[in-house]
Amino acid sequence: MLAHTSGLADENSLAGTAMATTVQVYYILNSSAPFRTHTGLLRKAHCFRSKNGWFFTSEESSFPEAQNLLLQYSCDDEDFLYAAACAQKASPAVRLAYQEIIKARGLEADFKEVCESRDAVIIDYLEFLKKEWSIFPEKYDRVHQHLHGKRNTGELREGLYDLRDCLRIITNNIETEIDQHPEHWRKALSATHSLAPADCLGRMEVLSRLFLKYKETIAPFDSLSWLIFLEERYRNELAEIEAKLTSFRERQNPSISILTETPTLYQSLLHLSLILLGSDTAIVRTVREDPVRVVSWQHADWERKCERADKFSDDDYEGLALALQDFSCFGNLQLTGALLKSQLKALMARLRALAHEIVGPIPTKDDRFSVTANIMTLCSSIGIFAITPLDDELHHKGDYAVILTESPLYRGKDITIDGTKDELNRILAYLELQCDPQKTWMHPMIGWL
Known part of the structure; x- marks a missing residue:
């Protein structure tokens, strides 16, 4: 299936691209990695242990035995491709670091094959999870009926223990299922697996002990509140499993997926507006109705707002700088109208390059601006502001599908939670990375979960 080649890449041919991203992929052979190194590697943002060694990503390596794979490629191709395919929840910077090496080594076809294999394994696993959870409703309903009706302590105790044992079986079967897969896919399956079964089991263990201790003195409504939580957790878990299945099946049939298309400038701005507005409290969002208003904008509305931003005067930029300078994400900058104008032009150009709307050189963005500051800069140009500053966990957002x-802008598109998160991450990558977006290679199979 794969070419199992090892050896050193030509350092001269790759050195020019080594710093295309701030994050690099490093490799340490098992034979040269002491135990202290193993412990340190586990703290890295993305770490993968193959049969021959460790892969990890970092801006710089603190391990003298580590090799920068873009400069010195001495690992097995198959090991590397498994590591790249399992970078499922890493930031765009991590995924792009792997992509650079894949492109430099000419491994695109092999990587696609590995990703397809990974997706097939995960689809089977998600179907397995659905089947395991199918035994839960009957056990749950039995306990629920006992609490609502005339209480029979013996039958209620039996029902509670039966529900607890059901959750024990689900949890154990999931662990067994993961262990039956090859080691290189276990990390991917563990990342796909949620904490819902263990969470539900833990609560049932506590509820069972409480009932055993207090028996008939435990109030029915106390038990009901615990059970209602279990039901909500179960329903949310099923919905998440279905959403993930849809996302992976879309990848198998890309003609129906929004991920086969590059987001337009207006779609990128819509994503950024929604996560910025989502940082405010619920009452602020409800009273202001901004998400509802923004999402209703027609193509002509976006066009008009972007054209207006293109015609801002120097005084307009000074006014925007004055409005933004008190937010903490701009605290390290002496924000002026001229600086804001330069950054906004560069950011707009990057989003247009992402959408393939422009070709040729684009202005360089100022990397003193954080990704949060970049989002607020872009959104301010179309009249979108937030009261509460954004947090740093941007890559975990995207729950606005x-x-x-x-x-x-998305009429006729098949949109899922995972698809939304993946599209958002592609947009954020162009606001974070120092590399030229027009030279950034995006592989359609790398973005998942």
Whole structure:
């Protein structure tokens, strides 16, 4: 299936691209990695242990035995491709670091094959999870009926223990299923697996002990509140499994996926507006109705707002700088109208390059601006502001898929939670990385979960 080649890449041919991203992929052979190194590697943002060694990503290596794979490629191709395929929840910077090496080594076809194999394994695993959870409703309903009806302590105790044992079986079967797969896919399956079964089991263990201790003195409504939580957790878990299955099946049939298309400038701005507005409290969002208003904008509305931003005067930029300078993400900058104008032009150019709307050189962005500051800069140009500053966990957002379906920009598109997160991460990558977006190679199979 794969070419199992090892050896050193030509350092001269790769040195020019080694710093294309701030994050690099490093490799340490098992034979040269002492135990202290193993412990340190586990703290890295993305770490993968193959049969021959360790892969990890970092801006710089603190391990003298580590090799920068873009400069010195001495690992097995198959090991490397498994590591790249399992970088499922890493930041765009991590994924792009792997992509650079894949492109430099000419491994695109092999990588696609590995990703397809990975997706098939995960689809089977998600179907297995659905089947395991199918025994839960009957056990749950039995306990629920006992609490609602005339209480029979013996039958209630039996029902509680039966539900607890059901969750024990589900949890154990999931662990067994993961262990039955090859080691290189266990990390991917563990990342796909949620904490819902263990969470539900833990609560049932506590509830069972409470009932055993207090018997009939435990109030029915106390037990009901615990059970209602279990039901909500179960329903959310099923919904998440279905969403993931849809996402992976879309990848197998890319003609129906929004991920086969590069987001337009207006779609990118819509994503950024929604996560910025989502940083405010619920009451602020409800009263202001901004998400509803923004998502209803037609293509012509976006066009008009972007054209207006293109015509801002120097005084307009000074006014925007004055409005933004008090936010903490701009605290390290002496924000002026001229600086804001330069950054906004560069950011807009990057999003247009992502959408393939422009070709040729683009202005260099100022990397003193954080990704949060970049988002606020872009959104301010179209009249979108937030009261509460954004946090740093941007890559875990993207839970606004339902809102996105209401936008005319996505009419006729099949939108999922995972698809929304992946599209957002592609957009954020162009706001974070120092590399030229027009030279950034994006492989359609790398973005998942």
